[in-house]
Amino acid sequence: MAEFPPLYIQNSLTRKKELFTPLNAPYVGMYVCGPTVYSNVHLGNVRTFLTFDVAYRYLSFLGYQVRYVRNITDVGHLTGDSDDGEDKIGKKARLENLEPMEIVQKYTNDFHDVMRVFNMKSPSIEPSATGHIVEQIEMIKAIVDRGYAYESNGSVYFNVRKYNEDHDYGALSGRKIDDLLNNTRSLDGQDEKNDPLDFALWKKADATHLMKWPSPWSEGFPGWHLECSVMSTKYLGTQFDIHGGGMDLKFPHHECEIAQNTGATGEAHSVRYWMHGNMLTVNGRKMAKSEGNGFTPEELITGNHALLERGYSPMTVRFFMLQGHYASTLDFSNEALQAAEKGLDRLMNAMNSLDTLPTAAIEPNAEVDIAGLGTRCSEAMGDDFNTPILISVLFDAVKLVNSIASDRIHIDATQKDALTTLLGGYVHDVLGIESEAPTAAGSQEDEAGALLDLLVELRGNAKSNKDWGTADTIRDALNGLGISIKDSKDGSTWERD
RNA sequence: GGUCCGAUGGCCGAGUGGCUAGGCUCAGCUCUGCAAAAGCUGCUACAGCGGUUCGAAUCCGCUUCGGACCUCCA
Structure with missing residues (x-):
């Protein structure tokens, strides 16, 4: 690992770019909030998972042994915050006339297909919320024992005010509890809560509810925020290195996660580096199902969508997204996709010509500096995974390859090997860009x-x-x-x- | 309403006090039977106004416009 420059990560918690030092090198623990499997994922979701796919790849590239945990949310995610909010899975099951677990399976399969199409690495562990009901009940008990939660009519709520007396609720999202209170909208059916700020750890299920489990408080189901606290702790420990997710999860989801972990153990912040990926926008607005501006990967590839002039390949989209930094919003447009397509084509042509590159036994050009290119690549990635800069360096390498191929510049066999290794490492291993094989058998x-x-x-x-x-x-x-x-x-x- | 973020050349998109980002597009040139590909060259921008500074796209203030979160969201 010594030959690589240090890695700096923008930490959402401290709002600073910090030197990355793993808790237990060479091991790294990384938890990323996965999808709620009640519908097809859209391109905006893909961007977030791509961000952490590249982080995972680069950490592995540096030689770390990464345990990458990405959950599947298959229960507990309500359609609203009020007491009559319906479980998303249960609602969809009713709509599609399927068992809840059929819904879960159907959209989990879809999610995995999409991940495969975009060449995402599988996580080390992919736990599901329903597989950890027992652990979730245990964590609720621990929080109650510490006095940060209370039961009300068979449901259990987290006491945000009490917690805030001892700890800092809002540390991650930069919110003040009084501001939150003043600006909380009055929602119906929150009578069970002592305070509108409180959030559910356990919800009592009514008779028609499809997904429910026994607990000390009622037949019911866990709150959404709880699963991530439980599963990250179970597989990565009470303290671990990186926690990722989309920007829109910062509040309330991640804030609640911190509160739950801290509330259950008494120890402060369990995550050392919080990373948040920014949104994919369309015409300046966040891509979201409710906006009707989202499209699925299948629509993207076929071009069968009003926003798409034509289809684009998954690798084109992957490359397009990597040309922007993960922490910035990225605006989707046909023009940008087409530009990315051509750029990717040029990159891949250079990759393909590596094999047949001529090597001169005599007088290789002195100015060729493969090691220097490599340093620039790792410095770019070391600066908070700056893939746009990395790609700009790779295009310098492309120029070099093309010049060698047309006999303008000469290299020897050692340099050719180094160049091949460098490009292969960053293009395939780090960025996860592969040539798209022809469909023919x-x-x-x-x-x-x-x-x-x-x-x-x-x-x-x-x-x-x-x-x-x-x-x-x-x-x-x-x-x-x-x-x-x-x-x-x-x-x-x-x-x- | 509260909190936070953004505004970069024809388009996308990095950069955060002085040094060429890069890709795409466009124009010219080289190579070539022609074309394509490739290479070279050119187009040199930082929303507006004011301030700090020897020097600002970069720091500070104000203004305008846009967005995110505050409710489910990657």
Whole structure:
């Protein structure tokens, strides 16, 4: 690890960029709030998971052994904060006429498909809320024992005011409890709570409720915020390194999480670095289902959506998102996607030409500095995972590769290896960018490739005979099939558009 | 209403006191039978007003516009 520059992370809790020092190097614990599986994920969700996928990849790249925990929320997420708020899963089950666990399975499968399509690494552990009901009940007991929660009509609520006397409720989100109180809207059906600020740890279920479990207080279900406190503690301990999630979870979800953990143990902040990914916007507004401006990855790929001029590949979208920093809002537009598509194409062409790069036995250019490129790459990532800067350095490498390929610059075999390792490491391992394989099956692809090679060879012969008509006929016909020909001094090559 | 954040060239998007971000687009040139690809060159911007400073896109103040959170949200 010594050869890499230090890693700095913007910590939402302290609002400072801090040197990252793991609690127990070389181990790193990272918890990320996963999806509530009651509907298809949209592109905005994808952005957050991409942010932490890259963090996971880079930490691993640095040599850390990362335990990456990302939960599945399959119970407890209510449609509103009032007492008659319905569980999102239960509601969807009613609407789709399915068992709640069928809903959970259906959308969990969808989520995993999407993660795969965008080349996200699987987390080390993917726990679900329903699998940890016992632990959640235990944590509620601990919080009650410490006096920070109370029972009311079979439900249990967290006592925010009492907690705030001993600790700082609002430390993460920068809120003052009195401001919160003054600005809390009056919601119906909050009679059970002593204070509008209090939030549910356990909710008593009515007779029609589909998902419920026995507890010391009632047949019911856990509150939404509780699962993350419980599962992060169970798999990463009461203190761990990184906690991530979307910006919109900062309050109240993460604030409540801190309160629960602190309330249950008496120990202050259990998370050392809080990271929050910013929102994907459309025409300046947050992409959200309620706005009707969200689209699913499938719509994105097919282009079958009013906002999309045409389809874009998952890698194009991945690359597009990585060209912005995770902490900034990123505005979606067709123009930006198309620009990213071309840029990615240029990057991947350079990657593909690495194998055939010529190496000169003599006089490699002195100014070629592969190690320097590598330093700039790791410095960029070390500065709060600054992928846009990393990509700008990678394009310098692309320029170098192209110059070598066209004999303008010479390198030796050692430098070629270093360049190949560098690009492979940052493009594939860190950024998770892969070439998008043609859809054709392998053997057919081989056959087609052989035919294309033959056509290119025939065209080469025609060119040698200055038979431009034949040469252009072949080129134009292939262009019509979506295959372009590139001529160079050493001959011609083909590639699919 | 409260809290916080943002405004960068034709477009997207980094950068936070002096030094070329990068990608895409556009124009010219080189190479090439032509084209494509590639390379080179050019287009050199920081919402407005005021202040601090030898020097500000970058710090401070005000103004305008936009957004997020405060309710479920990645």
